[in-house]
Amino acid sequence: MRLLVCTDTYPPLINGVSVVTALTVEGLRRRGWECLVVMPGMDARGIPHPPSDREVERLPAVSWHAYPDVRAALWQRHRVRALINEFHPDVVHCATEFVVGWYGRQEARRAGVPYTTSYHTDFSRYTASWGVPWLRRPVQSWIRYFHRHAARVFTPSVSARNDLRALGLRELEVWGRGVDVNLFRPRAGLDTTCADERPFRFLYVGRLAPEKNIELLIDAMALTQARHPDRAMVLDIVGDGPSREALTERAARQSTVTIRFLGAQDRQCALPRIYAEADAFVYASATETLGLVVLEAMAAGLPVIATPAGGIAEHLRDDINGLAYPTGDCGRCADAMSRMLTDALARVRLAKGARATAEQRSWDSELQRLDVSYREVLARSRESHGI
Template identity: 30%
Template sequence: MEHASTEHLLVENFEPENSALRIAVVTETWPPEVNGVALTLSKLIVQLSQRQHTIQLIRPRQDKHDTASQQTAWSEILLRGLPIPHYPQLKLGFPSKKQLIKAWTIKRPDLVHIATEGPLGWSALRAAKVLRLPVTSDFRTNFHSYSRHYGVGWLSKPIVSYLRKFHNRTLCTMVPTMALQAQLAASGFENLSVVARGVDTQVFHPGQRSVAQRAAWQVQDDTVVLLSVGRLAAEKNLDLIVNTYQSLKQSGRKVKMIFAGDGPYRAKLQIDCPEAVFMGMCSHAQLAVAYASSDLFLFPSLTETFGNVTLEALASGTPVLAFDCAAATELIRHEHNGWLVPGEDPQRYVLKALDITRSSATLLQARQHTAASVAPWDWHQIADQVETIFRSVVTAHNPA
């Protein structure tokens, strides 16, 4: 009985408009959950709905108070979910093949797009195959890389095998960078298209820099504010941020460390870096001010498929120090709007931070180029790419 109301909602609202597409989007994470998948997917879906496409969102119910949205040309099917180990605020959707077949038989979408590869995503793939619906997918999370940070590195090969089997059953898998496309292609993944993430430059921009925020952090004009944004978890390589900060302090640099975000690693970080500011979970508005009010964004993660925080920092006018991987490779021009550290050597990362902060002019010069360097990464242009892919897949699947 749980799905009766959502199926009724589907029948009433899931109607095409003119030549627009009916798109069923399957995801196991969605705002107000705070993570890169939920936030970037929601931005994209908003853009597509504004182009008059009819959106049907299928996702796990986040809590007992969660109710399906009812809007013109927008509907939701909420299904049961199970908390993910180490990520209790996120859910894995239960297998729901029968429910999806029933829903999509009542009102047939033109395309099914699967954003996450969990049990719900797999159910959607199987249901779409039964109904002969075209399917596209996203590769958004390096689960195979995360496994080694939780003592189950031996699972990496089976995870890659599962992901390859999953994505190769779709007509197109969207990946955020050319480097990831090459890596996945070498592992046997097929039908890959590069679609970058976007940034909302109306929210993230240098004008958000705030004297009041810096005062709240108790820093002076000549203090170099170091910022880290994201989930506080083992796979984010946060110990290197602490080591970098401590090395800068020991060398006599006047620095302040800010962590925006929360997670299971917070308690350890507070012990290792007690003088840092821990902002906890932040809204987009709070993050925009934090980015712009900082002087150097530290991003040492090696497990990202993209790393939207890199894009947000640059749009906010803050240069980035990152390893030469994921989005950083394509967004950062070394010694222009930030700095790239080759390989995975933590000592080289620390040495580069020491070099950057030797003179305040180095950071100020890089700051002049940050926002302009990511101006083309606007969500409107990203939505153009995705819309083109969707139409191409639908046409190829059913030329008539």
């Protein structure tokens, strides 16, 4: 069985979409699939290419000045057409609604190959964060158009599936809510009840971008420190993105708090350790279709402080595996941080609840479901063509 994956983001770039797509490819290969990935090439800013991989095709691409990690493989549709003709995929998967995903969609339709799509990101809700709310309806129209003829649309949460249903889309499957509980796990021998004997470590992991609302976390951290002036605490921010400079400046103005920007970290080695050494995870985004980092934090045994919106609402259980606060409410976020800081027994109980939640989200079972789903798509396509 052959799968052509057309994606605009893939490692070494690290974000939720690239991570899930790479895990998908790796898992399907272990199950006997022959997978070819088509992606934009990396730029000249020093981002390294991954080791040589004959199963990854990199297209010439240019960066978007406002968000350099976004690479557009313009005028390369002919390359995707050639790959379909040479590789003869049984199914084409379009992982993103951007340039390479669009090429895959169009060329699969031209060649009569069944194609599937993923809906990972609610770009229509991003428009307000980026200062262009008037673009929400056009973006929704594009999402509807992109996915409407797909043999199956994979999306990682019930809420995201419902959003797509509201746009009139069908053939929707909730998939991709997995986490590697062997890679991300609590640190052996770390006693969270002793957190008051050292600086308490709050942690954020993710892109530094307007839609993530990290400003709220910085302000909540300052408010928490003001409430507990004699308690040492730190907020570690892991990740990179277009908002880094503005966030660094905002943090610098909070002279009484310790906020460290650690940049992007290696997912296999550094990130599991960073999760495991923290005491609580904080998150403020209300636009997630999944919130993969929230599941990773739970797998590492971190109580999560987050707003129960979108896909996060399907994992976060208030006072069971974390603490919920209303979207955009800095004061309530600080209340939750203060409780996490001062209530050691609750912290231990929530940490155990977080780990238990993650253990119910095995990647192996998700990948098995995906294998079956692709085979169903292929069988249906062959039946419709009388094969």
